[in-house]
Amino acid sequence: xxxxxxxxxxxxxxxxxxxxxxxxxxxxxxxxxxxxxxxxxxxxxxxxxxxxxxxxxxxxxxxxxxxxxxxxxxxxxxxxxxxxxxxxxxxxxxxxxxxxxxxxxxxxxxxxxxxxxxxxxxxxxxxxxxxxxxxxxxxxxxxxxxxxxxxxxxxxxxxxxxxxxxxxxxxxxxxxxxxxxxxxxxxxxxxxxxxxxxxxxxxxxxxxxxxxxxxxxxxxxxxxxxxxxxxxxxxxxxxxxxxxxxxxxxxxxxxxxxxxxxxxxxxxxxxxxxxxxxxxxxxxxxxxxxxxxxxxxxxxxxxxxxxxxxxxxxxxxxxxxxxxxxxxxxxxxxxxxxxxxxxxxxxxxxxxxxxxxxxxx
Ligand SMILES: *Cc1c(COP(=O)(O)O)cnc(C)c1O
Numbered sequence: 001x002x003x004x005x006x007x008x009x010x011x012x013x014x015x016x017x018x019x020x021x022x023x024x025x026x027x028x029x030x031x032x033x034x035x036x037x038x039x040x041x042x043x044x045x046x047x048x049x050x051x052x053x054x055x056x057x058x059x060x061x062x063x064x065x066x067x068x069x070x071x072x073x074x075x076x077x078x079x080x081x082x083x084x085x086x087x088x089x090x091x092x093x094x095x096x097x098x099x100x101x102x103x104x105x106x107x108x109x110x111x112x113x114x115x116x117x118x119x120x121x122x123x124x125x126x127x128x129x130x131x132x133x134x135x136x137x138x139x140x141x142x143x144x145x146x147x148x149x150x151x152x153x154x155x156x157x158x159x160x161x162x163x164x165x166x167x168x169x170x171x172x173x174x175x176x177x178x179x180x181x182x183x184x185x186x187x188x189x190x191x192x193x194x195x196x197x198x199x200x201x202x203x204x205x206x207x208x209x210x211x212x213x214x215x216x217x218x219x220x221x222x223x224x225x226x227x228x229x230x231x232x233x234x235x236x237x238x239x240x241x242x243x244x245x246x247x248x249x250x251x252x253x254x255x256x257x258x259x260x261x262x263x264x265x266x267x268x269x270x271x272x273x274x275x276x277x278x279x280x281x282x283x284x285x286x287x288x289x290x291x292x293x294x295x296x297x298x299x300x301x302x303x304x305x306x307x308x309x310x311x312x313x314x315x316x317x318x319x320x321x322x323x324x325x326x327x328x329x330x331x332x333x334x335x336x337x338x339x340x341x342x343x344x345x346x347x348x349x350x351x352x353x354x355x356x357x358x359x360x361x
Contacts, residue, residue, distance in 0.1 A: 004237035004268050007357045009041050010324065013229035014049025017211045020227050021192070025201035029054035031077060031188070033208035034063065040348040041212065041232055043067060045359050049231070050211060055097075057206055061090055068094050077121060079206075080131065081105050088112040099123050099157065101131040106141060109150050117152035120145060121188060126175040128161040135179040142183055155186040155204070163193035164217040169200065192216040196226055214344030218334035230330055232348055233323025234275070234355070238287070238315050240266040241307065249296070250304045256281050256296035263307040267319045270301040274352040275321060276340035279303075283339035286320035287313050289329035322347070 022030050032053035033039075038046035043066045050056070055075030056067055064076050081099040082088055085108035091098055092114040100106060101123040109118070122142055125132030133141050145151050158176045160169045176189065187202035192209045193216035194200045209216050213230040215223050223230070244250065244258040265287060271277040275298055282293040287310045295304040307313045318326055322333040333344040340347075351357070 002356070004239070005273055005355055006235060007351055007355050008233040008235065008323065008360045009045045009049075009357060010229070010231050010233065010360050011046075011049035013213055013231040013324075014041075014046055014211055015052060017213055017228050017231060018050055018052055018207065021195065021205065021207035021210050024195050024199070025190070025205045028201045028203055028205045031055050031057040031075075031204055031206045032211055033057045033079075033191075033206050034067075035059050035079065035208075036349050037063070039208065039212050039345065040351045042357060044070065045357065046211075046231075047072070048359075053207075055204075061087060064090070064094060064096050075119075082108060084108075085111065088114070088118075091118060092116060097121065099131075100141070100145065101125075101133065103133075103137075103141065106144055106148075109145075110148055112150050114150055117150055119153050119155070120151055121155045121157040124156065124158045124176055124179055126158040126160075126172040126179070128159055128172070130159070132158065135175060138179045139183075153185065155188060156180050156183060157188040160189070160191065160194050163191060163198060164220075169194055169198050173200075196221075209345055212344075212348060214333050214337075214348070218332075218344065219338055222334060223332050230323040230333060232333070232351070233325075233360075234269070234273070234321040234351070235323070235325070236267050236269040236273075236319050236321065238265040238305075238313060238317045238319060239268045239302075241313070241315065242266070251296035252299055253297055256304070263311070263313075264295055265305045265307045265313055265317065265319070267303050267305055267321075268301065269303055269319070269321055270299050272300045272352055273355050274347070274350045275303065276336070276342060276347060276350075278342070279336065279340040284331055284335045286325040286329055286331050288317050289320070289326040291329075291331070 032050040035058040057077040059080040078098040097119040099121045123132040188204035189202045190200040190205045213228045249257045277298045290310045292306045322336045324330050337344045
C-alpha cells in the first residue's frame with residue numbers, strides 16, 4: 001500500500017466558489033486567477049471547475065499554453081505581461097492579452113510584427129509600488145499605446161495593497177480615478193478582497209483566492225461568512241497510536257509534554273508534504289471527522305495529534321489536515337494557516353510534489 005497521504009481537488013467546490021464571486025459582481029466579467037498552477041491545485045485539475053469563468057489570468061507563459069491545449073478559446077491575461085520581447089510572438093500566436101506595466105514593454109510592442117493587434121491592460125501604480133506606471137507617466141503611456149498599430153483595445157488596471165486590511169482601498173481608488181477618469185476603456189481593479197469586502201465590481205474582477213475556498217480577509221471573516229467551500233483537501237491516516245503517561249513527551253525537542261495520561265495518534269504527514277512546520281501544538285486537525293489538535297513539533301514525515309476527543313480512533317483512521325472530511329465535516333485551510341503564522345494562499349501553493357493529487361467526483 002502506498003503511504004496514505006493524498007490531496008483531493010473538488011471541482012464542484014471550485015464551481016461553487018466561482019459562482020459566489022460572480023454573484024458579488026453580477027454585471028462584471030470574472031477572471032479566474034490560476035497563476036502558480038491554480039494556487040497549487042493544478043491548472044488541468046482546476047480547469048473543469050473553473051471553465052465557467054469569462055477568462056483566465058495567470059503569469060506563466062507555459063500555463064497559458066496549457067490552457068490553450070485544454071481547448072480554452074476565451075480570454076487569457078498575462079498579469080505581469082511579457083518578460084522579454086520575443087514573448088510577444090506567443091501572445092500573437094495564442095491570442096493572449098497582456099498587462100503593460102513598464103515603458104520597456106511598450107518599446108517591445110512597438111517593434112513587434114503582428115497581423116492581429118493585441119488587447120492590452122495598462123497598469124497604473126496607484127500606491128502599491130510593485131508593478132505599474134506612476135500617475136504622472138500614465139497618460140503619455142496610454143497615448144503612445146493608442147497610436148500603435150500593434151494595439152487593439154486598451155483596458156485600465158491597478159492592484160490594491162490593503163484590500164484585505166484596515167487601510168482599505170479608498171486612497172488608491174482616488175489615485176486611480178484622478179489618473180484615468182477621462183480615458184476610455186474597460187477597468188479591472190478588484191482582487192478577491194476588494195470584491196468581497198469593498199464591493200468593487202468594475203468591468204473585470206480578478207478572482208483568485210475566493211475560487212479556492214479561502215477567505216481573503218481571514219481572520220476578520222471566514223469561509224462560512226463568505227459562503228465558500230474548500231476546493232483542496234489534504235488527508236492522510238493514523239499509522240500509529242501511543243499512550244503517554246503524565247510527564248512524557250512526543251516528537252523532536254520534546255515540545256509537548258502530557259499533563260496527564262492521554263492517547264495520541266501519529267499521522268503520515270509532515271513538512272515534506274507541504275504541511276507547515278511552524279504549526280505548533282493545538283493546530284486544528286480532524287480525526288475521523290472530529291476536530292482535535294496537533295501536539296509538539298511537525299517533523300518531515302509525521303505529526304502527532306491528540307486523540308482525547310476521538311476515543312474510537314485507531315491505526316487507519318482518516319485524518320483531515322485541511323479541506324473536506326468524512327460525514328460532511330470540514331476544516332478551513334485558513335484555520336491551519338493562521339495557527340502556523342501564515343495564510344491559506346501559501347499552504348495551498350506549497351503542497352509538495354510527493355503528495356499524490358486526485359480529483360474528487
Ligand atoms: C494574484 C493576483 C490577483 C488575485 O488575488 P486574490 O487575492 O487571490 O484574489 C489579482 N490581481 C493580481 C494582479 C494578482 O497578481
